[in-house]
Amino acid sequence: MNCLKLAMSIPIFTEQLKFPIVWQTSILALAQTGRKEEIMLAFASLQLELKSISRGRKSKTARLEAWHIKAVIPDRQSFEAIKKALADIPGIKVVL
Secondary structure: OOHHHHHHHOOOOHHHOOOOEEEEEEEEEEOOOOHHHHHHHHHHHOOOEEEEEEEEEEOOOOOEEEEEEEEEEOOHHHHHHHHHHHHOOOOEEEEO
């Protein structure tokens, strides 16, 4: 099982969340030009408020990089949709 499938299979008990939420998450992705714009486009396409996005550390080989995101998620459906949209971006390895 690859890392993405493993991360997506970890249960998040959304029924216990009280929406709207401010979601703080990290993404591990292949380093490439335009990654920030791809992530921003995923939020914009779902009309979700992206409060902040910043690139974190790169791996020793500079092959992978972390992205830190803070966004307002209004409901459970939007939460599931953005997790899927991010995971579907080519080169995204893990959405935490």
